[in-house]
Structures are given as structure tokens and as C-alpha cells.
Amino acid sequence: MKHSHLTNDLQEQASLYAAGAMTESERREYAHHLEDDRCEVCRAEVDELQAAMSIVAFSTPPVSPSPAVRERLMEQARAAATRSETKGSMPFLSRHWLELLTSLATVGAIVIALAATYSNGELRRVEADLRSRISQLEVQLARSENLVARVTSPDIRIVNLAGQGQNVQASGRVFWDQKQKHWFFYAKDLPQLTADKTYELWFVPKTGNPVRAVVFNTESNGSTQFDIDVPDGLDLRAAAVTTEPAGGTDEPTGAFALLGAM
Amino acid sequence: MSDDRQVEQEDRQIIQRMASKDANALDAFYTRYGRVVFSFIFRIVGNRFDAEDVLSDVFWQVWQQSPRYDASRGKPVAWLLTIARTRAIDCLRSSSRQQLKTEEFDTQKDLAPSMREPDSFVLADTRQAVQDALGALPEQQRIPLEMAYFQGMSHTEIASALGQPLGTVKDRIRTGMLHLRKRLKPYI
Numbered sequence: 001m002k003h004s005h006l007t008n009d010l011q012e013q014a015s016l017y018a019a020g021a022m023t024e025s026e027r028r029e030y031a032h033h034l035e036d037d038r039c040e041v042c043r044a045e046v047d048e049l050q051a052a053m054s055i056v057a058f059s060t061p062p063v064s065p066s067p068a069v070r071e072r073l074m075e076q077a078r079a080a081a082t083r084s085e086t087k088g089s090m091p092f093l094s095r096h097w098l099e100l101l102t103s104l105a106t107v108g109a110i111v112i113a114l115a116a117t118y119s120n121g122e123l124r125r126v127e128a129d130l131r132s133r134i135s136q137l138e139v140q141l142a143r144s145e146n147l148v149a150r151v152t153s154p155d156i157r158i159v160n161l162a163g164q165g166q167n168v169q170a171s172g173r174v175f176w177d178q179k180q181k182h183w184f185f186y187a188k189d190l191p192q193l194t195a196d197k198t199y200e201l202w203f204v205p206k207t208g209n210p211v212r213a214v215v216f217n218t219e220s221n222g223s224t225q226f227d228i229d230v231p232d233g234l235d236l237r238a239a240a241v242t243t244e245p246a247g248g249t250d251e252p253t254g255a256f257a258l259l260g261a262m
Numbered sequence: 263m264s265d266d267r268q269v270e271q272e273d274r275q276i277i278q279r280m281a282s283k284d285a286n287a288l289d290a291f292y293t294r295y296g297r298v299v300f301s302f303i304f305r306i307v308g309n310r311f312d313a314e315d316v317l318s319d320v321f322w323q324v325w326q327q328s329p330r331y332d333a334s335r336g337k338p339v340a341w342l343l344t345i346a347r348t349r350a351i352d353c354l355r356s357s358s359r360q361q362l363k364t365e366e367f368d369t370q371k372d373l374a375p376s377m378r379e380p381d382s383f384v385l386a387d388t389r390q391a392v393q394d395a396l397g398a399l400p401e402q403q404r405i406p407l408e409m410a411y412f413q414g415m416s417h418t419e420i421a422s423a424l425g426q427p428l429g430t431v432k433d434r435i436r437t438g439m440l441h442l443r444k445r446l447k448p449y450i
Binding site: 015021047052054057060062160 | 283284285288289296298299300301302304305309310311313314317321322325335337339340343344346347351388389392393396407410411414415416417418420432433435436439440442443446447449450
């Protein structure tokens with residue numbers, strides 16, 4: 001139903017909608033009113049209040065994202081733009097290929113006849129390649145399903161690690177299975193180290209010195225992931241990654257690269 | 263043309279370029295608003311890891327929906343921030359770890375002070391105006407508004423959390439919103 005003028009009740013509804021304070025069912029119903037009823041009175045009020053509310057976002061303390069976000073986004077956009085250009089030029093290509101195919105139809109028939117004698121062996125090779133590829137994908141899928149099952153388990157506690165010092169762009173995450181005393185560790189955007197350095201992950205207990213977990217290096221894109229068991233008897237306060245001499249050390253000596261409280 | 267109008271006009275042109283799949287336009291939009299959007303998302307989701315994922319999703323959605331941007335419905339920056347809030351609240355709600363995230367946010371403030379940087383954003387004037395407007399709100403209006411906007415809580419959840427009658431909470435949100443609109447009119 002369209003409204004002819006704004007009342008206090010309508011203004012309250014518009015305010016709750018713009019502030020995001022409606023319940024889910026109210027929000028759906030109100031959105032239906034705005035979109036399907038095309039109520040210009042309510043729409044104008046909501047647009048103004050939403051505009052005021054949206055700039056409340058400016059009140060938040062400024063924090064910068066890591067440069068990697070922009071790089072990934074731009075890579076994705078450039079790829080999409082390229083696909084769009086390619087798609088735009090398709091009519092020409094289609095006509096071109098249509099003409100080509102027409103003129104090649106006769107030649108094609110001859111090629112098919114010749115290929116038939118060769119194809120049995122070739123098809124068997126292709127089939128073997130595909131079966132091998134399917135097996136690889138099944139293994140990958142099983143690993144992925146296993147990983148998803150593990151990280152979404154209710155027993156999992158997730159700990160975020162923030163980049164430290166010069167590594168603000170880096171971040172990490174520990175999926176901590178407290179029942180199984182096991183960590184799945186994942187990090188991204190860590191800088192690559194020179195051959196004489198390595199990263200070292202530490203269990204940081206509430207009392208006592210940090211306990212060496214594992215030494216690792218990253219992939220070329222700065223990411224890594226691995227599993228590690230948590231030793232018995234550790235009441236953990238934090239997880240930390242430091243930069244250490246190659247081979248690692250028994251106590252942290254280098255700068256913190258990542259740090260996250262439990 | 264005032265600075266504000268000029269920025270708005272440029273934003274509209276950038277969105278038109280995005281609609282024609284000019285990747286440099288997305289870069290320009292990100293340069294202009296990436297930081298303020300990230301700060302906003304970070305405030306809602308409470309950790310850098312999720313905030314960066316949401317930030318990326320938001321700008322990707324802007325890129326994809328740029329042909330459907332309706333200029334009659336408001337400024338491009340308001341559109342962008344509305345998308346950002348929706349995505350960030352979705353992220354917050356999709357997690358059953360809301361309490362944990364709040365704790366992480368508080369903890370990470372101590373762990374990573376280097377993440378906090380001085381405000382160099384071109385719209386520092388707007389930031390100051392918003393902070394002044396929020397500061398001028400009585401606490402009883404500001405708190406329920408912030409609970410709704412930054413934490414995605416419904417009026418019933420807010421009433422329950424604050425132990426106040428539902429009607430009172432709704433009225434305070436409305437009054438607070440009207441006050442904000444009046445104070446921020448020059449920036450809308």
C-alpha cells in the first residue's frame with residue numbers, strides 16, 4: 001500500500017530500517033513495501049536516513065588494509081575486463097569461424113576418416129589420462145572435505161594472528177581442536193625470507209617460556225598451511241610466529257611476525 | 263562547484279567507467295574509499311582476516327553492480343557504505359563466534375598498535391562532523407543506534423540487552439536518527 005504522507009509511525013519504521021534495527025521478517029516485509037509497493041513517501045525518508053547513517057561509518061578509527069587485498073582485487077577485475085573484451089569481439093570471431101568451418105567441411109570429413117584408424121589408440125591414451133586426473137581430483141576433494149569438516153567442527157576454536165611490526169599486511173589463523181589437542185595453522189602475506197632465515201611458530205603458555213612448535217617457510221605467494229599437535233600440559237595464552245636463523249632456535253630471538261591471543 | 267559536489271561528480275563518473283569494465287576505475291574507487299570502508303568493516307567484524315575478505319567482496323560487488331547503480335537513490339559513497347555494512351553484518355551473523363570476535367577485537371588493539379594509523383583521508387572533515395554529531399547525541403540514543411548499526415542487533419535484541427521497553431528503544435533510535443540527519447545534512 002502506498003502512503004500519501006509521512007506519519008510518526010512511518011518515520012519510526014524508516015528509522016529502524018535505515019539503522020538496520022528491524023528483525024529479519026520485518027526487514028523483508030518493509031523491503032517488499034519499498035520495492036513492490038513503490039511507496040515514494042517511505043522511499044524518500046529511507047534514502048535520506050540511510051545516507052545519514054552510512055556516513056556514520058566515517059566515525060570509525062582509520063585502519064589500512066594490507067596491499068595484498070588491492071592486488072588480488074585488481075587482478076580479478078583485470079581478468080574480468082579482459083574476458084569482457086574477448087566476449088565483445090565474439091560476433092566477428094563467430095562469423096570468421098563459421099566461414100572457415102564451412103569451407104573446411106569437406107576436408108574435415110577426410111580427416112575424420114583418416115583419424116578413425118588412429119583414434120582407438122589415441123582415445124585409450126586420453127581415457128587413461130582422464131582417469132588419472134579424476135583420481136587426483138578425488139584425492140584433492142577428499143582432502144578439502146576433510147579440511148572443511150575439521151574447521152567447522154563445534155570443537156574448533158579459531159584464533160586470529162595479526163601481522164606485527166613491518167608485517168602489518170600479514171595475517172594468520174589457528175584452527176584449534178582442543179579435544180584432539182591439534183592445530184591447523186594457516187598464514188598469508190608473510191614476506192619471503194632469505195636462505196639464512198626461517199619462520200618459527202611458538203606455543204605461548206600462560207606461565208613459563210614459549211615452546212617451540214615448528215619451523216616453516218612460505219610458498220612464493222607468502223602463504224603456508226600445516227597441521228601440528230599441541231603438547232600435553234600447556235595452558236596456552238597465545239600463538240606467535242617469529243623470524244629466526246635458518247634451522248630455528250629453542251627460544252624466540254627474532255622479531256615477531258605474527259601474534260594472536262588465545 | 264563545492265568540494266563535496268566535485269567528489270560526488272567524480273564518483274559517479276568512476277562508477278560509469280566501472281560499468282563499462284574499466285579496471286582502472288575500480289582502482290581509483292578503491293584508492294579513494296578502500297581505507298574508510300576497511301576501517302568500517304573492521305569495526306563491525308572485529309578482526310583483520312575477515313575484514314579483508316569482506317573488503318574484497320564489497321569492492322567486487324560494486325564492480326559487478328556498477329551498471330545497476332541508481333544515482334537518484336543517493337551518493338555513490340552512501341551506496342558503497344551500505345553494501346559494506348550489509349556484507350560485514352552478514353559476515354558477523356554467519357559466524358557463531360560473535361563473542362569470541364569481540365574479545366579478539368579488544369585484544370588485537372593491544373597486540374597490533376601499528377595497525378592504527380593517523381587519519382590522512384581526504385574526507386577528514388566529514389569524519390570530524392560525524393564524530394561531533396555522534397558525540398552530541400544523548401547516550402541513551404547513541405548506544406542503541408550503535409548496537410543496531412555496528413553490531414547488527416535488532417530492536418528486540420537491543421531492548422533485551424539494555425533491559426528497556428521495546429517502545430522506548432524504537433523511539434530512541436528514531437529520535438537519534440532524526441538528530442543525526444539534521445546535523446549531517448550538509449554532508450549527505
